[in-house]
Each structure stands twice: as structure tokens, then as C-alpha cells.
Amino acid sequence: MRRILSAEWTKFRSVPGWIRGSAVAALLIALFPITGLGGGPPEQAAPIPIGPGGGPVVDAYYFVHRDLTGDGRITVRVAGLDGVGWAKAGLIASGGESPGSRYATIMVTGGHGVRMQHDYLHDRAGPEPAARWLRLTRSGDTITGEASADGSAWRRIDAIELPEATRIGLFVAAPQQTSGLGSAPGVATAEFGRPELTGDWSGDWTGHQRGARTATFSGYPTGASGGFTETGDGFTVTGAGDLAPATRADLPVAAAAGDLLLGTFPALIVIVVVATLMITTEFRYALIRTTLSADHRRGRLLLGKALVVGGVTFGTSLAAAALTLPLWLWVVRRLGLYVFPAPPGVLLRASAGTAALLALTAVLALSVGTILRRSAAAVTAVVVAVVLPYLVALIPFLPSAVGQWLTRVTPAAALGVQQTLTRPPQVDSVYSVAYGYYPLSPWAGLAVLCAYTAATFTLAAFLLHRRDA
Amino acid sequence: MTDATIEVDGLHKRYGAATALRGMTFTARPGRVTGFVGPNGAGKSTTMRIILGLHRADAGRALVGGRPYRSLRHPLRHLGALLDASALHPARSGRNHLVWLAQSQGLGRSRVDEVLAQVGLESAARRAAGGYSLGMRQRLGIAAALLADPPVVMLDEPFNGMDPEGIVWLRDFLRALAGRQRAVLVSSHLMTELQGMADQVVVVGRGRVIADCAVADLIASASGDRLRVRTSATSLAAAALTSTGAQVTETDQDLLSVRGLPVERAVSVLAAAGVPFSELAPHRATLEEAYFDLTRDAVDYRSGASS
Structure with a gap:
């Protein structure tokens, strides 16, 4: 195998066009984001709330509150909630006025039962989904949430350290409604019973729409507005917004780190051409006879070629992506564009995944070239198989299910390895490929391409073995 | 081996x-x-x-x-x-x-x-x-x-x-x-x-x-027992040689191919008839002639089959 590898490496490096092609592919990955820099940063008047975890959040809800000093408790019955899905009505202890502050809530939801949530990211379901009695208790720095079906037997859901909580009260939120690839502002109205208070509460019940001027608040539907009215035995509150991590649909002008790997597409085409020519030129010039008479182990020969082109592609792409992705992130942020944060581990995974995606595609192209023995047909087949499903998935008027399906079962699923956004389970949003959300996890997406490549490689090795050369 | x-x-x-x-x-x-x-x-x-x-x-x-x-x-x-x-x-x-x-x-x-x-x-x-x-x-x-x-x-x-x-x-x-x-x-x-x-x-x-x-x-084997005779008087030479029972064909201008006659006999026959000649030697077939003799059948068969 070592002899095959060194011979195939010599073959590869001694065709200047192939070396140039590999270099060009790496440069495309490194430099292609430059094409997106025109036009300057978008107008972004409203601030983006950043949560305690560092990520953008939606921090908008209708808040009816009083202030609590020292230990105390608030108990309320949610008599009714006119809202669907993740529409929320319940109690909240707010940790501050600035957007993105900490908080703790206990709530009933439109479709997900009783939950206790805090700090945008954390969500815990209550043991009795149908419970309608809620209470928050502050004891020292700890906020404890409990729910009850009858107002007498209470079951604790969670307890959160929240020393900064002073403003406590009722809240109603309704996230954007998604329909197909679009979304529209949502609104919900809840009937609360009269809150029972213990402890040192001060001030009157006051209400306001929190987060009204933040970038992640999508507003009210036309004709609707937030507010609260005190009724004989409680409150009626109408609100919009959400308490959750922001998704791409909440921040359409923001970018994802994975967007900066868009040079993958032109690079992929160059790499597919190089990998295909590695074998199709052997057929074209009848060099394959020399190759196979020098070593008749045809499967190993194909493996040697795959290791050479895959290894070269992986190395150059990884260097290009891993070195330039942090640099581009810095540049883009300096230019004023908001980029969803991604930890270094995720950036490294996206870079390494991109390199693996391109290396696997190179092996796929080599295999298809072996099967078809024609350069143009093989290049077309591979580009169509890998890139076309992705492009189709981007078409806005197609049902999103089609896009999700295409990026699940075709080789384009591997592009999911570039996703740097995560899909919070407590948020229904537009999770489309265009927004950078893929149906499969990054490595599972890559595994789909792996499976296609392995199957095609096996067929290619079989045909190379069987056919007369 | x-x-x-x-x-x-x-x-x-x-x-x-x-x-x-x-x-x-x-x-x-x-x-x-x-x-x-x-x-x-x-x-x-x-x-x-x-x-x-x-x-x-x-x-x-x-x-x-x-x-x-x-x-x-x-x-x-x-x-x-x-x-x-x-x-x-x-x-x-x-x-x-x-x-x-x-x-x-x-x-x-x-x-x-x-x-x-x-x-x-x-x-x-x-x-x-x-x-x-x-x-x-x-x-x-x-x-x-x-x-x-x-x-x-x-x-x-x-x-x-x-x-x-x-x-x-x-x-x-x-x-x-x-x-x-x-x-x-x-x-x-x-x-x-x-x-x-x-x-x-x-x-x-x-x-x-x-x-x-x-x-x-x-x-x-391709040369056989043929002689080549170069002479300006081809018809005289052909007549003299044929009279001994040999087969004579004119292969080129001034050139005869003679089958069925040893060299010495041919020399004496021509000398007796007074026919001048500039060359008289056993014919040596080229490899190509031998090849054509051998492949003629195969080639004929091929062209016959394809027509």
C-alpha cells in the first residue's frame, strides 16, 4: 500500500493543474466571504438583547408587576389562556430592567403544559401538565416554582438562585407564529385569578410591554395591542413576545458563523473536477493500462487515489477554513454585522466538518469518475448530487418539508456539518436550510455523505476489478 | 522453465x-x-x-x-x-x-x-x-x-x-x-x-x-527453387528456358522468374542459346513476401466475409 500511495502522490503532484486546483479551492474557502461584504452593515436601530449565556435572546412580554422586598410569595390561578403552542401566561421574577436580564418563570403554555423556565435557555416541564395553580416563592436568593391542580396540593418544579430579582408579577407572551417559511407576530390573552401575596410588597399593579424596542421583538399583529385590565376577581392580560433564545427568524439581518463558509460551494466544484480528472484522464489517455500493469491490485489502487485526493483536500481545506473563519468573524463583527455567537469548539467542528465534507466529495467524484469513465458526465453527476439538493432546499416557495427532506436523505445533508446555530426545543420557529438550520445533527449529516461515498466507492472498486482495462 | x-x-x-x-x-x-x-x-x-x-x-x-x-x-x-x-x-x-x-x-x-x-x-x-x-x-x-x-x-x-x-x-x-x-x-x-x-x-x-x-x-520455404534472371532479351531468354520444361514468368521489365531449373543448367542453356544476361541467381524471398504468402488466406477470408 505504501508503494501505491507514493506512486499516486507523485502522479498527483506532478500534474500542475491539480496542484493549482487544490490551491484555488483552499483560496476560495479562505477568500470567498469577500463577495458578501458589499453594501456595508445593515441598518439596525434597535439593540439586540444578549442573554446571560452570551447569545441573543427574545426578551419581550407583557408584564404586570409589583416589587417585593425580602422573602415572600405570589400565588395565582390561570383561569384561561387564549393562545397556542408556546404562548405563555404565568408568574415571573425579573432580574433587571435591561434587555437580556436574568429571570425565573413558572407558566402555563398553549400546548406544552406547565413549565418552569429561567434565563432563556432553561426549561423544565411540570409533573402535572394540566395544573392551573402557580406560585413563586422567594427565600433568600432562591426562587422556587410550584404548580398545583387544585390550589392545595403543591408540587415543586424547580428552584433557581436569582439574588437580583425584585420585580415580580404576572406575564403573558406569545411568540411569532410560523407558517411554512414565513412567520407572523403572535398575541395571547390570559385570565388570571386574583394573586395571593405574602411578604413585603410595595407599589400598585403596573403593566408595560417589556422589550418593545428590542430587535428581537416582532411586535403585535395588526390591530392588536398589549395591556391589562383588573376584573372583579383578577386580571385579564394581553401580551406578545417571548422569553427564549433568539432564532434566525427573530434576527433576519444577523449572520451565522457557518455563513462565512460559503466558499465551500465554488471550492467543491473545483475539487470535484480535480478528483474526477485523477481517474478519468487515466482512461482518456489509456494510462490506466500502465497503472494496472504496474500493480494489479485494483481495489488498493482506487483506495490509494482516494487517500491522496482525500488527504490533500482535507489538509488544504482544513487549513483554509480553520485559519480564516475566526478572521472573517472578527472582520464582519468589526463592520457592525451581528453574528450569532459560536464557541471555538463549534467553529472548529464546522471547519473540520467542511474539510471532511470536501474530502468525502472528492472521493465520491473519484468513484463516480471510475464508474462513468467520462470527465464531464462524472463532474456533472457529483455536483448535481451534492449541490443541487441544497439549492432546491433554498427555494423560498417550496414547502419547508421538501427542503428538510432533501437535506436529510441526499448527499447535501453533509452541509449540515457547517451549522453553527442550535435549535432550542422550547422555541417553534422557522428552522429552514436558508436560515442555517438542518434537520440532522452535524455529524449525522456528514455520515449520510459518508454512506453515499462508501457505497459509490465500493461499486467503483467492483467495476474496476471486473472490467477489462 | x-x-x-x-x-x-x-x-x-x-x-x-x-x-x-x-x-x-x-x-x-x-x-x-x-x-x-x-x-x-x-x-x-x-x-x-x-x-x-x-x-x-x-x-x-x-x-x-x-x-x-x-x-x-x-x-x-x-x-x-x-x-x-x-x-x-x-x-x-x-x-x-x-x-x-x-x-x-x-x-x-x-x-x-x-x-x-x-x-x-x-x-x-x-x-x-x-x-x-x-x-x-x-x-x-x-x-x-x-x-x-x-x-x-x-x-x-x-x-x-x-x-x-x-x-x-x-x-x-x-x-x-x-x-x-x-x-x-x-x-x-x-x-x-x-x-x-x-x-x-x-x-x-x-x-x-x-x-x-x-x-x-x-x-x-517462401523462396522455393526459383531463379531470377536479368536480361535485356527477355523473350529470347524465356523461349530458351521454357524449352527445358521450366516455368518462366516475367516479374518486371528485364526480369524473369524461373521455377524448376538448377542454376548451372540455366547458365548453360542461356549460354548455348547465345542470350546475354546481366544477373542469374537463386531468388531470395523477402520476409514480407513470405508473410504475404502466409496471410493471404486469412486476409482473403476477412475481406470475403465483410463484403
Whole structure:
């Protein structure tokens, strides 16, 4: 195998066009984001709330509150909630006025039962989904949430350290409604019973729409507005917004780190051409006879070629992506564009995944070239198989299910390895490929391409073995 | 059996409806240049591809040094072959073409420089092979065949496109290889290319061997007992010679071919008749004439079948 590898490496490096092609592919990955820099940063008047975890959040809800000093408790019955899905009505202890502050809530939801949530990211379901009695208790720095079906037997859901909580009260939120690839502002109205208070509460019940001027608040539907009215035995509150991590649909002008790997597409085409020519030129010039008479182990020969082109592609792409992705992130942020944060581990995974995606595609192209023995047909087949499903998935008027399906079962699923956004389970949003959300996890997406490549490689090795050369 | 042989035994090969080989059988022996001759389509290239394990025979076997080519660990150390001199990547230099071949056989680069010197291609070795003339490609192909210094060398139509100087060089080169006890198998569709070089000829037509004999024997059998007589008085000479019962045909202006008469008798007959002549000698057939005699049937059959 070592002899095959060194011979195939010599073959590869001694065709200047192939070396140039590999270099060009790496440069495309490194430099292609430059094409997106025109036009300057978008107008972004409203601030983006950043949560305690560092990520953008939606921090908008209708808040009816009083202030609590020292230990105390608030108990309320949610008599009714006119809202669907993740529409929320319940109690909240707010940790501050600035957007993105900490908080703790206990709530009933439109479709997900009783939950206790805090700090945008954390969500815990209550043991009795149908419970309608809620209470928050502050004891020292700890906020404890409990729910009850009858107002007498209470079951604790969670307890959160929240020393900064002073403003406590009722809240109603309704996230954007998604329909197909679009979304529209949502609104919900809840009937609360009269809150029972213990402890040192001060001030009157006051209400306001929190987060009204933040970038992640999508507003009210036309004709609707937030507010609260005190009724004989409680409150009626109408609100919009959400308490959750922001998704791409909440921040359409923001970018994802994975967007900066868009040079993958032109690079992929160059790499597919190089990998295909590695074998199709052997057929074209009848060099394959020399190759196979020098070593008749045809499967190993194909493996040697795959290791050479895959290894070269992986190395150059990884260097290009891993070195330039942090640099581009810095540049883009300096230019004023908001980029969803991604930890270094995720950036490294996206870079390494991109390199693996391109290396696997190179092996796929080599295999298809072996099967078809024609350069143009093989290049077309591979580009169509890998890139076309992705492009189709981007078409806005197609049902999103089609896009999700295409990026699940075709080789384009591997592009999911570039996703740097995560899909919070407590948020229904537009999770489309265009927004950078893929149906499969990054490595599972890559595994789909792996499976296609392995199957095609096996067929290619079989045909190379069987056919007369 | 020595290492330096190619044994081809009863090869049959069909490609779809076309039958390429019907029991091809011959042996190329060490110390000899074996010519492998036949019209285009006779099965020469197919046989060579089967010898190299590139194509699978439907029946029969081909052995190199007593072993199937595909069982050889470093095949180029057993058999060096040149099938198609143009089988080069045009952007790769000739030297790099030899380097990867050397690496595939576990040979060092010094061997590459040796064979480049041997074929006289050092000056062009670092240029892209796409710019090579056909003669240079042939030399590069021969360098590749000699790379691992194999005991058997097999060349498919190596003279095609070569200039006269190159042809002379290659003949001497192959003779020298045979002189060092190598087995050399050279195919050609032109018998003239082998004249003066081949020791043995395997004449093939329609996928099988028509004749397999030493060149000397082949020429002798084709020459028969004919005389050639050069004279300005052809009709007088023809009359005198025919009167002895010999068969006389005029093959050219001033040239007669006489069958059935010893040289001494012919001289005395012509002298007695007072016919002047400038040359009278036994006819020596060319290798090509012998070849045409042998392949006529095969060619006739082919043209008859296709018309």
C-alpha cells in the first residue's frame, strides 16, 4: 500500500493543474466571504438583547408587576389562556430592567403544559401538565416554582438562585407564529385569578410591554395591542413576545458563523473536477493500462487515489477554513454585522466538518469518475448530487418539508456539518436550510455523505476489478 | 522453465459478438527477438493485454516466467511492456512518469535517471510529456519497459511513427537485449520492420497463429527453387528456358522468374542459346513476401466475409 500511495502522490503532484486546483479551492474557502461584504452593515436601530449565556435572546412580554422586598410569595390561578403552542401566561421574577436580564418563570403554555423556565435557555416541564395553580416563592436568593391542580396540593418544579430579582408579577407572551417559511407576530390573552401575596410588597399593579424596542421583538399583529385590565376577581392580560433564545427568524439581518463558509460551494466544484480528472484522464489517455500493469491490485489502487485526493483536500481545506473563519468573524463583527455567537469548539467542528465534507466529495467524484469513465458526465453527476439538493432546499416557495427532506436523505445533508446555530426545543420557529438550520445533527449529516461515498466507492472498486482495462 | 519466457496457451477471447482470439498459442524464448506479426485486428494487442492481466481470457492461459502476470508481486521486474507510447498524461513530465512507475515497484530514482540515459531522453525528461514527439514518446515508453530491468520485454508496434534513425536505434537496442538473454516480443503489422532483427516470427491472423517458425526457415520455404534472371532479351531468354520444361514468368521489365531449373543448367542453356544476361541467381524471398504468402488466406477470408 505504501508503494501505491507514493506512486499516486507523485502522479498527483506532478500534474500542475491539480496542484493549482487544490490551491484555488483552499483560496476560495479562505477568500470567498469577500463577495458578501458589499453594501456595508445593515441598518439596525434597535439593540439586540444578549442573554446571560452570551447569545441573543427574545426578551419581550407583557408584564404586570409589583416589587417585593425580602422573602415572600405570589400565588395565582390561570383561569384561561387564549393562545397556542408556546404562548405563555404565568408568574415571573425579573432580574433587571435591561434587555437580556436574568429571570425565573413558572407558566402555563398553549400546548406544552406547565413549565418552569429561567434565563432563556432553561426549561423544565411540570409533573402535572394540566395544573392551573402557580406560585413563586422567594427565600433568600432562591426562587422556587410550584404548580398545583387544585390550589392545595403543591408540587415543586424547580428552584433557581436569582439574588437580583425584585420585580415580580404576572406575564403573558406569545411568540411569532410560523407558517411554512414565513412567520407572523403572535398575541395571547390570559385570565388570571386574583394573586395571593405574602411578604413585603410595595407599589400598585403596573403593566408595560417589556422589550418593545428590542430587535428581537416582532411586535403585535395588526390591530392588536398589549395591556391589562383588573376584573372583579383578577386580571385579564394581553401580551406578545417571548422569553427564549433568539432564532434566525427573530434576527433576519444577523449572520451565522457557518455563513462565512460559503466558499465551500465554488471550492467543491473545483475539487470535484480535480478528483474526477485523477481517474478519468487515466482512461482518456489509456494510462490506466500502465497503472494496472504496474500493480494489479485494483481495489488498493482506487483506495490509494482516494487517500491522496482525500488527504490533500482535507489538509488544504482544513487549513483554509480553520485559519480564516475566526478572521472573517472578527472582520464582519468589526463592520457592525451581528453574528450569532459560536464557541471555538463549534467553529472548529464546522471547519473540520467542511474539510471532511470536501474530502468525502472528492472521493465520491473519484468513484463516480471510475464508474462513468467520462470527465464531464462524472463532474456533472457529483455536483448535481451534492449541490443541487441544497439549492432546491433554498427555494423560498417550496414547502419547508421538501427542503428538510432533501437535506436529510441526499448527499447535501453533509452541509449540515457547517451549522453553527442550535435549535432550542422550547422555541417553534422557522428552522429552514436558508436560515442555517438542518434537520440532522452535524455529524449525522456528514455520515449520510459518508454512506453515499462508501457505497459509490465500493461499486467503483467492483467495476474496476471486473472490467477489462 | 526460465524466467525469461512468455508462454501463451490456447487463448480465447470474445468481446460481445466479436471473437478476438481463437486458440492463440506461442512461446517467446530468452535470447531471441520474437516478432509477433499479423494484419490489424488479428489479435496481437488483445493477446498482449491478456498477458499483462489487463483483460481476462475466456479460455487458455498466459504465463510470464511460468507464472500468471497477476500473481507477480513486482510485475515490472518480470516483464516490461510498451503498449501505447501515447498513454501519458500530457501535463506530467516524462521523468515524473518514470518516477511514479519506479515507486510502484519499490525502485529508487537513480534507476529512473539510468533508463533515461539509456534511451537518450535526459534533456527532455523534465518537460511536460504532452510536448513530446512520437519518437520521444516511444523512447519514454521503452525507458518505462526497461525500468525494473526485466528478463522479458514486450513492445506493441514500437516502430509506429518512428523516424528512420529511431528505427535503426531501436532494432540495435532490441538485438542487444536479446544478446543479453532477454526474451523480446515485438508486434508489428509490417513484416519489413522485423527483417534483420527478429529470430523467430509468430504470424497471426483472425485470432490464431498461422505460422510460428525461425525467420531463416520461413524465408527458405517462401523462396522455393526459383531463379531470377536479368536480361535485356527477355523473350529470347524465356523461349530458351521454357524449352527445358521450366516455368518462366516475367516479374518486371528485364526480369524473369524461373521455377524448376538448377542454376548451372540455366547458365548453360542461356549460354548455348547465345542470350546475354546481366544477373542469374537463386531468388531470395523477402520476409514480407513470405508473410504475404502466409496471410493471404486469412486476409482473403476477412475481406470475403465483410463484403
